[in-house]
Amino acid sequence: MPRPASDDRQKIIIVTGMNGAGKSTALKILEDFGYEAVDNLPLSLLNRLLKTGLDSEHPEETRPIAVGVDSRTRAFSAPEFLRQVNALQARPDYNVTVLYFDCSDEGLNQRYSETRRRHPLAMDRPVQDGITREREIMAPLKASADFIYDTSGQTIHDLKRRLGVRYALQESSGLSINVMSFGFARGVPRDADLMFDVRFLRNPNYDPDLKNLTGREKAVADYVAADANFDPFFKRISDLVLFLLPLYHQEGKSYLTIACGCTGGRHRSVFVAETLGKVLEEKGYRANIIHRDATYGHPKE
Numbered sequence: 001m002p003r004p005a006s007d008d009r010q011k012i013i014i015v016t017g018m019n020g021a022g023k024s025t026a027l028k029i030l031e032d033f034g035y036e037a038v039d040n041l042p043l044s045l046l047n048r049l050l051k052t053g054l055d056s057e058h059p060e061e062t063r064p065i066a067v068g069v070d071s072r073t074r075a076f077s078a079p080e081f082l083r084q085v086n087a088l089q090a091r092p093d094y095n096v097t098v099l100y101f102d103c104s105d106e107g108l109n110q111r112y113s114e115t116r117r118r119h120p121l122a123m124d125r126p127v128q129d130g131i132t133r134e135r136e137i138m139a140p141l142k143a144s145a146d147f148i149y150d151t152s153g154q155t156i157h158d159l160k161r162r163l164g165v166r167y168a169l170q171e172s173s174g175l176s177i178n179v180m181s182f183g184f185a186r187g188v189p190r191d192a193d194l195m196f197d198v199r200f201l202r203n204p205n206y207d208p209d210l211k212n213l214t215g216r217e218k219a220v221a222d223y224v225a226a227d228a229n230f231d232p233f234f235k236r237i238s239d240l241v242l243f244l245l246p247l248y249h250q251e252g253k254s255y256l257t258i259a260c261g262c263t264g265g266r267h268r269s270v271f272v273a274e275t276l277g278k279v280l281e282e283k284g285y286r287a288n289i290i291h292r293d294a295t296y297g298h299p300k301e
Contacts, residue, residue: 006236009095010050011064013167014085016141018134019103019120020111022159023068026101029160030066035170039068046088064169071137072120078140085144100138104152108277125248148190153295163199165288166191173217175249176259177285181215181241183265183293192259194244194271196237202227214294215270224271234272238279245285265293 013030015023024039031037046067089096112119112127119130151159165178182189186205204210204220213220225232241258248256264269271292280287
């Protein structure tokens with residue numbers, strides 16, 4: 001269905017995913033950004049909420065809306081959820097985005113242990129039973145989500161930075177740029193627009209003096225930069241990115257996520273992301289640097 005030329009549609013963000021993966025935190029962050037946030041709202045009531053806002057004479061009641069929906073929601077059904085989301089997305093006056101929040105089983109178990117909460121789907125059984133059951137229920141939602149946020153090993157500040165790039169309500173004519181390092185061992189970031197695989201660069205993980213450092217430290221940076229392939233590679237990707245940025249801006253793109261990946265996300269990708277971020281800032285772009293996996297244990301590379 002055709003969309004309006006100027007995107008003045010009612011903005012709706014549906015926040016869903018695994019219990020304990022950060023959905024409530026995400027809703028609070030979106031509320032701080034200026035959204036009207038409602039948790040555990042049955043989708044059947046969403047149209048009533050939207051109609052109330054659109055019919056109001058008060059502008060503050062028509063601000064963007066963030067709605068939390070998950071397996072705890074009353075009468076929750078994955079097929080019905082998808083049907084209602086599809087119906088909302090088909091409306092020309094709504095701009096609907098579905099965010100799915102996930103976390104590793106290890107991370108979820110740790111969070112439940114720290115809070116001493118029981119899993120809502122396994123009140124009288126081990127937490128892992130509830131996590132396994134919930135993954136089965138939520139799988140169709142994850143597969144159809146617009147963006148997936150894996151919060152394993154992430155802090156609230158990390159999540160706020162990542163959400164801020166796409167969803168902060170700020171007047172800006174520029175292009176918001178995220179430069180992210182990650183480890184292929186923990187999966188590729190689903191929200192990446194450009195992705196560079198830097199696993200061909202020599203690996204500091206095999207040097208005992210560098211293994212426990214990250215790519216932000218000079219010794220690791222010098223080690224990776226000394227690879228004969230680094231300079232020609234980096235020149236090509238930086239030239240490509242600088243060529244594309246004004247074209248993306250001209251096209252109307254408001255945000256861009258550039259992902260650089262190595263095996264563990266601790267050494268090579270961190271150095272490349274940091275170096276690319278500095279080049280972009282030198283050229284007048286504001287770049288937000290995110291290291292997704294740099295502090296996650298000590299993965300084998």
